[in-house]
Amino acid sequence: MQKQNWIIVFIVSGLLLLIFSEIIDAANAPEQKIPELNQPGWTAPSLYLDRSLEGKERQLVIYGEELIANTSKYLGPNGSVAAVTNGMNCQNCHLNAGRKTWGNNYGAVAANYPKFRDRSGSIETVYKRVSDCMERSLNGKTLDSNSREMQAMIAYIKWVGHTVEKDSIPKGSGIQPPQYLDRAASPDKGSIVYNAKCQSCHGANGEGLLSADGKSYTYPPLWGPNSYNSGAGLFRLSRFAGYVRDNMPFNQVTHDAPGLTDEEAWDVAAFVNSRPRQNKDLSRDWPNISKKPIDHPFGPYTDGFTETQHKFGPYKPIIEARKNQQKQKTV
């Protein structure tokens, strides 16, 4: 070899050594102290910095994150573990594997479950809550609670919220609805918003776009046979409008700099949730019907408003009427 070549080899190996020693240093660094960040400033932990779990427990959390980010690869129609879901990923609706502030994250779960939920009229564990999303949002079946996959997803979700104080809800977790309108949300107006701001990714028929290997979506479906069913959280306008206002068009907006006005968010929610989708038997939901959320689109109700008004609003009169009902009860 010529002299110059030896010099290059020498320099490159030196650089490589330097990089490796950096990596090893990082891996051996003393455990990063995680600040006790509760509301309002909570941010999700990072797997690289947070060494609160080690060994098998850490492996389980890492597998859980993978399942939540790439659900379809493991559990979709061609899933490598089981074919029990519709091809969507949990991450489609829980952004950045459920760690994004205002992206429907899991920050509040570890601190608040098990908890009583009116939808089932029972105390729900994290397992029950994950099962709900599998049966509704992923329009599929749940997994055995002892399966490695379920254990991993639960371990991961609990890890995401492990620095959150018991019974507190960090700001920016879950979904926050936009300001209520004084009118009903309009599917017609929403269709104009959809064509202008959503269709380029989600498709003219809300069908989304499958990736080249056909195993998962590059852009997930918003309606039709492969989307969430009528029992899913997003089928309620407040959930859809809140999620979309804070996060869509994807990667172009933030909670503080949204791409839609509140009106546009409600209207596009009304449009998308008026398109056809799979139905779920909801006869066992809300055993106490007076506890149905104002925007639950299926009667019967105790407040005298129609299904249409519950679905599309205006919601303020419903909120007022419920307050008055409450007052009468307490008198």
Ligand code: HEC
């Ligand atoms: C189509 C969208 C969608 C998909 C896909 C989805 N979810 Fe959800 N999920 C929601 C919505 C909406 C809520 C309710 C959020 C709210 O009301 O603040 C929710 C709530 C949850 C909660 C409770 C959060 C809390 O703070 O109480 C958990 C846990 C959860 N989902 C787990 C999962 C898992 C695990 C998967 C994948 C197996 C999944 N979800 C897939 C939409 C979805």
Ligand code: HEC
């Ligand atoms: C630039 C492409 C793009 C545009 C434009 C866009 N989205 Fe999305 N949307 C995505 C991607 C990608 C995801 C999934 C994100 C992930 O998995 O990390 C998503 C997820 C969603 C979801 C949750 C998953 C599902 O399929 O139900 C909803 C609801 C949604 N988008 C609605 C909208 C609406 C309404 C608009 C228009 C206001 C819109 N999006 C505009 C790319 C886009």
